[in-house]
Amino acid sequence: MEPKRSKEASGGSGRPRGRVFAFPPSPQRGVALYLQVADQLRGRIDSGELAPGDQLPPEVELADGFGVSRHTVRQALRHLRDRGYLASRQGKGSTVRDRKRGLQVNPVIGSINDLVQFASETVLKPVSVVEEPAGAEVAELLDLEPERSRVVRINGLRCERDGAVFGYTKVYVPVELAKGLRAETIHSVPIYAQVERNSGIEVAGVEQRISAGGADEELVEHLGLEPHEPVLKISRLYYATGGAPVEFAESFHPPSAFEYVIHLRKGF
Amino acid sequence: MEPKRSKEASGGSGRPRGRVFAFPPSPQRGVALYLQVADQLRGRIDSGELAPGDQLPPEVELADGFGVSRHTVRQALRHLRDRGYLASRQGKGSTVRDRKRGLQVNPVIGSINDLVQFASETVLKPVSVVEEPAGAEVAELLDLEPERSRVVRINGLRCERDGAVFGYTKVYVPVELAKGLRAETIHSVPIYAQVERNSGIEVAGVEQRISAGGADEELVEHLGLEPHEPVLKISRLYYATGGAPVEFAESFHPPSAFEYVIHLRKGF
DNA sequence: TAGTGGTCTAGACCACGGC
DNA sequence: CCGTGGTCTAGACCACTAC
Missing domain, CATH: 1.10.10.10 (Winged helix-like DNA-binding domain superfamily/Winged helix DNA-binding domain)
Incomplete structure (x- = not known):
């Protein structure tokens, strides 16, 4: 004892x-x-x-x-x-x-916490931050008016804490929600978290679409890939409680550096 | 005490x-x-x-x-x-x-039941069914002895019920578990379900790894793609209650025909 | 038969949240 | 301050695997 x-x-x-x-x-x-x-x-x-x-x-x-x-x-x-x-x-x-x-989307539930956990373990190294008119696709997704509405676009490298690059991300946020976005904290604080804090809007969910694509010039330049080399493409649409879209993000990952793992278990 | x-x-x-x-x-x-x-x-x-x-x-x-x-x-x-x-x-x-x-409700696949649902809504059109020695990678995954153990490999086209092809699948099952596999039912009954029924082993979970790759000759031939065209690659490892692997499957999908959608919602 | 992970008990202190 | 979940110890038996 x-x-x-x-x-x-x-x-x-x-x-x-x-x-x-x-x-x-x-x-x-x-x-x-x-x-x-x-x-x-x-x-x-x-x-x-x-x-x-x-x-x-x-x-x-x-x-x-x-x-x-x-x-x-x-x-x-x-x-x-x-x-x-x-x-x-x-x-x-x-x-x-x-x-x-x-x-890793774990045990059975891919909770948003997995995403938070993931984001907190990685770093977004900004390459460019610009304000621009929303393109057709982005406007559609964020429920904005094409060309008339403006968004803040942040492009950056997804890195491990040790600096290893494993992806490239483009984030789109409506200007109205991007007011308090601080460039200095982008690398460490998830953008959606900053938007949440600044706007008071709570992110209630994320819809992820996983697909594949070929590397374009931008990815070739920043990730050191060959043109048209296959990459994993993950697009995320963050939305608020009422269903209103808050942020749209696209990530591109070389398959050698990133894998999306999902565990499914037999429920009851 | x-x-x-x-x-x-x-x-x-x-x-x-x-x-x-x-x-x-x-x-x-x-x-x-x-x-x-x-x-x-x-x-x-x-x-x-x-x-x-x-x-x-x-x-x-x-x-x-x-x-x-x-x-x-x-x-x-x-x-x-x-x-x-x-x-x-x-x-x-x-x-x-x-x-x-x-x-997270997943419109396409979210829990193992969704996987069942998904499988039952689609058809696997077998292209080849062969028994062969387990290669190094497959042996590793299925916990078999490389070259000595034998597996049944089933290659086939993933089709909608209306016949539209949206992917190509390779399934590996240890011979001992593939005894009762009936070629006639492969197209409609999920292979893992047949293995379950014939072996008495219950599939308790699935580990899915989602990645990207380039189309090889096999995919070019069967899916009509260009060589090296990007494809979404999903590998699934089915395992029994104790963790013993039961079946391994690889699916390849053209991004234009298939997307993996995951819906995450904020838990507590 | 031995080794290893899986399960279980009984009991204890700690940290967080609310009163 | 108290109630509740979180962490930890010490020790034991069981089930599966491999030899």
Whole structure:
């Protein structure tokens, strides 16, 4: 017994005790233990120390190595499994999965939170920000008058936090809703979130259409592709509670750098 | 202590002891306790006894009512949360979600049932059915031994009921699971459904990866595309309850003929 | 038979939300 | 301050896989 530890963080933080898989410098306080464990493992995966196909040590061994209980290790593994990093099979073990950069729509529900999560893990590096008349297609989608209505268009590179580019995005926002858009925060704060905050309009949903296309000059230039090279095209229409469109975005991704993963499970 | 229970099922099954939320008739043996708890709760939700917006009893109370530990209750709640039935907030409690609206309805494909629906509305016109050794990639995905294991491969055209072709599909099934596959029914009965029926294995989920690629000779021939023309590529890995892969399928669609639409709505 | 993940219990402290 | 979900420990048995 005696689960006492006189803790300070959520549920307590760890004290190094194990060996091989222990926390290197010092466990962060204030962060859930299982997240620290998951981060450690994810780091080993991202760094290539654990390659796709590799088998993880048994849970009990991990628990011992990290100096945590097996339950905590399992929580960490579940976290990584949910995010596509691992696969586990009873009686066999857990193995590292091949995970391209991509949007994971998880368990069954693709909630908008997945999108938020995804956006917060990536960076939009603006290439151009212009105000212009809405073209026919954009006007149609945003419920504006073609040519007469004006939109703010933001083109930029989709990057990982480490700078790796995995896509090119064009975002269209009606000028009226783009008032408070700050160029300085575009790279880190999702545009739809800024629009939400500035306009008071709440984004209630997103309609995504996934298709394929060939690279045009713009993509060739910014993504270093060959002309007409196949790219994954994802267009998103954000709309407010009443159904009014708020923002339209098109993203283009080289298939080698991005994959859209959807998990469907048999419902009840 | 004394966690002994001399059980027969996985981790033991429950014995009615609680009151309000106890198991009515008799808990099924052989089914995980947390699934039985989840089923009970889901029943109350589906029947309307627990309506959207309603708050669930606290976890400790549920645990007491069902006569299980809080951990088991939490596992059940997580199960339901993952499936869009519930939302939980620290300090507040768990509430029933409006699953109709809260879940992204996907006009094309959204849950596994939509996939069934989709498959039943379309036709697979077989071009070739062959038995062959599993290649490296397919063996990896289906958890088979490369070259030694054999698979049945079915290539065919995806058509609307009216005959319009909108894609090309390659399906791989381990020979052991393909025994009862009848060529005559391939066009109308989804292959995974036939595998299910013949093998007794139940498909529990599907992992879909959406990407883009260029048309190869096979696609040029059967879909009438230009070489290297961009196509939408969707790979599906069907797996059974334990996670064992059952079937792998690759579909290729010209962007002009097929679009993947996903609708996300703001949950809590 | 041994190893590994899956399930379960009993009990405890912490953080958040509202009173 | 209290109630509720979130996290964590320690220990145990079961089921599936492979040897």
